[in-house]
Amino acid sequence: MTITEFIKSDVKAVLQAQGRLPYRLTLGAMSEHYKVSLTPVRHAIDELVEEGVIRRKDNGRLEAVPEALEGVVLESPKPDATESRLYDEIREEVIARSLNQDSEYLREQATAEQYGAGRTVVRQIFSRLAGAGLIEHVPRCGWRVRPFSEQDMHDYLDIREMLELKALELARGQFTDDELNQLLKANKPGKGAAKSELDFDLHDYWIERCGNRYIVEFFKRYSPFYNALFNYAVIDEKVKREMAREHCEIVECLLARDWKGARKALSSHIREQREAVSRMIEYLNAKETV
Incomplete structure (x- = not known):
């Protein structure tokens, strides 16, 4: 669910x-x-x-x-916290394999035994990861991890910047102060010992409202894989705080109807993703050598 x-x-x-x-x-x-x-x-x-x-x-x-x-029979669902944690653990393993260019196939039974879970649960998790573009099913072989390519990432960010700036422009008339203030509230740079709060889905706000199906379909098809990597790249509070600050800058410009400032802030934020992923790779390499 x-x-x-x-x-x-x-x-x-x-x-x-x-x-x-x-x-x-x-x-x-x-x-x-x-x-x-x-x-x-x-x-x-x-x-x-x-x-x-x-x-x-x-x-x-x-x-x-x-x-x-009235008269409708409903069942109140109860989310499975154990399955949620298992999904996060397997997802992290898949991302690490992708970054390390690990081409070994994932197999349901072996993964189930590794994590002490049922094979059906693992299959469901693999299906969700496939939907996010992280892995793909190869009949009679297993599940193949999508390998990370730094050049592909740069090419994706180039196209993403152009299309997302266009989406921001097209969606102008769909923004409301109430929703923008809620987005601002969901992104809080931490102060002192307080942890930062970060809404990773901020960008969906203007993409979903741009009214251009080609832009929407591009992000629906290509962004899940890279978003998973970018979100995983938020490896410490310092990075998270900076991203929250960048998010707030974009939203504050939108609230002030400063379209030029919003475009500039969004462009800068997207370009920062290159450095974030580079830092993440260095971090993972450092962990392997410890």
């Missing part, structure tokens, strides 16, 4: 049982309640609106429609 599916099912179950939700029906409040980024919340809301469980009022605010669930 994906995070989006869990949120949808939980919203329905709570509405049916209580007739109301224990939080404000906004992106920020739901993100904080479920302890996730804004993107899965946004997707869940869109699907709940389509199903009639939530409606958008004329002023853009959301309203629950508990009567839409």
Whole structure:
């Protein structure tokens, strides 16, 4: 079950049982309640609106429609924390193999024995990793890790910068101060001993609203693999703090309707990914020599 599916099912179950939700029906409040980024919340809301469980009022605010669930049989899901941890562990191993150009096939039974898990669970995790572009299934051979290529990364970032800047421009009319402020709240550079808060899905906000299906399809097809690497590259608080600061700079420019400043901040942020991945590779190489 994906995070989006869990949120949808939980919203329905709570509405049916209580007739109301224990939080404000906004992106920020739901993100904080479920302890996730804004993107899965946004997707869940869109699907709940389509199903009639939530409606958008004329002023853009959301309203629950508990009567839409009358007579509907629901089951309240319970996320499996153990499976979630296993997914993270296997994902980290796959990323490390990708960066190390490890061409050895992953096999379900061997991986299940390595982690003390069931083969069915491992197969489901491999399918999710394949959906993210990290591995691919080769019949009668197993699962092949996608090898990392530094040149491919540079080529991807060149195209990403052009298309994402275009998406930002096209999506201007779709931004609202309420949503931008929620994005700002989700990205907080840490101060002193306080840890930074970082929303890795910030970029989806303008990509999903740009109205250009070719741009959307490019990121849907190519970004999961590189996003997994870039997110994994946030190896310490210093890097995370700088990324949170860059995210805030972009959003603050959007709130001020400083389009030129937003483009400049976004361009600089994307180009920083090259250095982040380089630092990550150095970090992993250093760990291997210890």
